[in-house]
Amino acid sequence: MAALGASLALLVWFVFLIFVSVWKRIYSSWKLPPGPFPLPIVGNIFDLDLKNIPKSYAKLAKEYGPVFTVYIGSKHIVVLHGYEVVKEALLDLKNEFAGRADIPVFEAHQDFGIIFNNSETWKDTRRFTLTVLRDYGMGKKSNEERILRESQFLLEILRKTNSQPFDPTFVLGGAPLNVIYNILFHDRLDYSDKRCQKLLHLYNENFYLLSTPWIQIYNNIGSYLRYLPGSHRTLYKNISEAKQYVSERVKEHQELLDLNDPQDLTDCLLIQMEKDKKNQKNGFDLENVTVTVADLLFAGTETTSTTLRYGLLLLLKYPEVEEKLHEEIDRVIGSERMPSMKDKVNMPYTDAVVHEILRFINLVPSNLPHVMNQDMQFRGYFLPKGTTVYPTLTSVMLDSKEFPNPEQFDPGHFLNENGKFKYSDYFKAFSAGKRVCVGEGLARMELFLFMIIILQHFNLKSLVSPEKIDTSPITIGFGSVPPIYKLCLLPRSEM
Numbered sequence: 001m002a003a004l005g006a007s008l009a010l011l012v013w014f015v016f017l018i019f020v021s022v023w024k025r026i027y028s029s030w031k032l033p034p035g036p037f038p039l040p041i042v043g044n045i046f047d048l049d050l051k052n053i054p055k056s057y058a059k060l061a062k063e064y065g066p067v068f069t070v071y072i073g074s075k076h077i078v079v080l081h082g083y084e085v086v087k088e089a090l091l092d093l094k095n096e097f098a099g100r101a102d103i104p105v106f107e108a109h110q111d112f113g114i115i116f117n118n119s120e121t122w123k124d125t126r127r128f129t130l131t132v133l134r135d136y137g138m139g140k141k142s143n144e145e146r147i148l149r150e151s152q153f154l155l156e157i158l159r160k161t162n163s164q165p166f167d168p169t170f171v172l173g174g175a176p177l178n179v180i181y182n183i184l185f186h187d188r189l190d191y192s193d194k195r196c197q198k199l200l201h202l203y204n205e206n207f208y209l210l211s212t213p214w215i216q217i218y219n220n221i222g223s224y225l226r227y228l229p230g231s232h233r234t235l236y237k238n239i240s241e242a243k244q245y246v247s248e249r250v251k252e253h254q255e256l257l258d259l260n261d262p263q264d265l266t267d268c269l270l271i272q273m274e275k276d277k278k279n280q281k282n283g284f285d286l287e288n289v290t291v292t293v294a295d296l297l298f299a300g301t302e303t304t305s306t307t308l309r310y311g312l313l314l315l316l317k318y319p320e321v322e323e324k325l326h327e328e329i330d331r332v333i334g335s336e337r338m339p340s341m342k343d344k345v346n347m348p349y350t351d352a353v354v355h356e357i358l359r360f361i362n363l364v365p366s367n368l369p370h371v372m373n374q375d376m377q378f379r380g381y382f383l384p385k386g387t388t389v390y391p392t393l394t395s396v397m398l399d400s401k402e403f404p405n406p407e408q409f410d411p412g413h414f415l416n417e418n419g420k421f422k423y424s425d426y427f428k429a430f431s432a433g434k435r436v437c438v439g440e441g442l443a444r445m446e447l448f449l450f451m452i453i454i455l456q457h458f459n460l461k462s463l464v465s466p467e468k469i470d471t472s473p474i475t476i477g478f479g480s481v482p483p484i485y486k487l488c489l490l491p492r493s494e495m
């Protein structure tokens with residue numbers, strides 16, 4: 001009898017808890033944008049295809065409009081869908097929407113550096129880094145020089161494949177890694193160097209894991225699941241290992257620092273740190289320098305490298321596009337001289353292909369999560385300070401009015417009827433506003449030059465017929481991850 005009473009009491013207690021949780025949710029979401037009704041504990045995870053959340057967002061936008069709320073677990077997030085609303089948030093209301101939401105697996109970077117920084121040091125860190133990046137991008141040791149110098153190493157290793165099938169992941173990773181490595185550390189790593197391979201492996205694995213369904217849930221539910229087994233633990237380990245590597249390089253730089261003769265971006269940050277210390281300013285300390293450098297090394301490597309790799313896969317699928325690229329490269333540059341950024345105005349087709357690759361692959365489909373910096377009324381809804389907001393980039397770059405057949409890879413999306421390059425304000429691969437990608441200029445330059453260098457010297461050969469190539473991402477989350485594939489590079493001079 002006593003056992004029955006206790007069970008009944010427990011049941012009542014449990015029902016009461018569910019009631020309170022549902023009531024709290026209804027009450028707190030009263031003025032939030034509309035969305036599917038969340039279940040207790042799990043929220044809307046059954047309304048979302050966790051393997052392709054951007055696709056689910058597109059469906060929900062049809063039902064609830066361009067601003068809607070979804071719950072992952074008990075956390076609510078607001079999704080912005082479509083050009084008008086994304087532009088309004090990122091550009092017209094840029095201060096209000098400029099915060100960065102917590103991403104639990106990046107705890108080791110949180111509130112330091114740039115990407116995951118939502119503290120008062122973000123603005124100065126970002127501004128100072130951008131100034132130094134600009135200085136290092138120009139003049140004698142310009143980024144163009146860096147990229148062209150690195151292309152020689154890239155060509156050397158590509159030639160060594162001897163027209164045999166190979167997986168391009170690590171080779172195409174090494175080139176962007178070395179460009180940003182040189183800006184940060186005034187050095188480069190040989191492609192066979194264990195440190196190079198280790199970093200590339202960590203970044204590649206992280207980009208994949210970050211895009212898997214479990215990490216979408218984990219990053220929203222919170223770090224109290226941290227000690228459970230799962231791939232989030234690999235991510236924590238990898239992120240900490242990559243940070244440790246950077247920390248050692250930063251300390252080496254500190255020991256050799258000449259305040260009057262900085263050699264690279266790390267030196268510039270360390271000099272600024274000394275100035276801040278002297279002026280008792282709460283700006284750069286050693287942790288902030290380390291995380292800034294770690295942010296740039298990761299963001300500067302994996303994004304560009306994945307885009308190059310995905311881009312070559314698309315050219316294998318669409319050999320007619322590759323053929324037109326060869327034609328333009330041969331006509332404008334020829335086979336002897338190196339390409340230059342000055343060639344871009346005369347190469348509208350190549351320019352259009354690079355834009356179309358970035359649009360089509362949609363590397364960061366939902367964007368990185370932003371957070372409201374203050375309470376605000378937005379399109380008739382109340383968004384409290386601290387609300388996580390996704391200004392989704394897919395919804396802009398797959399707009400069917402701007403890009404007819406948006407799901408089709410077609411460089412014509414960026415060409416006018418005279419074959420000239422056509423600008424589109426819907427091209428937002430790098431986002432926009434206060435958090436816009438810090439490396440946009442560098443990435444665009446690398447993609448243009450590396451792509452040309454590869455195609456100037458090689459014809460691409462697929463191991464299967466183009467119709468059999470599936471270019472769909474293997475997983476979509478934080479990023480769109482391309483399928484693993486092999487190709488052959490046939491030297492053009494021998495054709």
Ligand code: HEM
Pocket residue numbers: 100114115116126180295296299300301303304307363364367368369429430431432434435436437438439440442443
């Ligand atoms: C194809 C290449 C790239 C793509 C598609 C890309 C895309 C993006 C996107 C979508 C964001 C989020 C913006 C937002 O929160 O609204 C971002 C942020 C960022 N990117 Fe990139 N990126 C690329 C290359 C690079 C490179 C080469 C670097 C480094 C030199 C870099 C450094 C950063 C940093 C530091 C941020 C954080 C900005 C902030 O939070 O203030 N990215 N990028």
